[in-house]
Amino acid sequence: xxxxxxxxxxxxxxxxxxxxxxxxxxxxxxxxxxxxxxxxxxxxxxxxxxxxxxxxxxxxxxxxxxxxxxxxxxxxxxxxxxxxxxxxxxxxxxxxxxxxxxxxxxxxxxxxxxxxxxxxxxxxxxxxxxxxxxxxxxxxxxxxxxxxxxxxxxxxxxxxxxxxxxxxxxxxxxxxxxxxxxxxxxxxxxxxxx
Numbered sequence: 001x002x003x004x005x006x007x008x009x010x011x012x013x014x015x016x017x018x019x020x021x022x023x024x025x026x027x028x029x030x031x032x033x034x035x036x037x038x039x040x041x042x043x044x045x046x047x048x049x050x051x052x053x054x055x056x057x058x059x060x061x062x063x064x065x066x067x068x069x070x071x072x073x074x075x076x077x078x079x080x081x082x083x084x085x086x087x088x089x090x091x092x093x094x095x096x097x098x099x100x101x102x103x104x105x106x107x108x109x110x111x112x113x114x115x116x117x118x119x120x121x122x123x124x125x126x127x128x129x130x131x132x133x134x135x136x137x138x139x140x141x142x143x144x145x146x147x148x149x150x151x152x153x154x155x156x157x158x159x160x161x162x163x164x165x166x167x168x169x170x171x172x173x174x175x176x177x178x179x180x181x182x183x184x185x186x187x188x189x190x191x192x193x194x
Contacts, residue, residue, distance in 0.1 A: 063129030123188035
């Protein structure tokens, strides 16, 4: 069943993002595609070590930002974004991207409430933001494992990913640490859009 869910997730997310790819600037498109890929990696690694990879929603924050947070809450914490991009996705409806100098936040319009958006992804390559586990970009791999638990890393070229599924009531979501040279180079979080 999990294998079928992963296949459905991959197709749903990739289909939903195909429109975004054509319209969004390359940097946002690349971030979205990479985060989608990382979500699939997280799900495959959680099949290997399900208990170790499942973390509470409260531990999957970055600088106070978390999934399902409203746009108003994000702006209260981070202030006015450097840029705002609005797009329509055939699969999920309206998407909004808030770009700050050192963190990117993706939001999706709430199905029941027009013009009200909530966070479905965020990522940073800056050491400015810290997780509830005390991890920031630049920290070593061992510190991540101590804070979040041992998982089977997914290797891709020179990078590896420590991916943790988030306990979000049947919504596939992952908190992901990109590791290169033994150090965290990016922290990201994404939930499946349905």
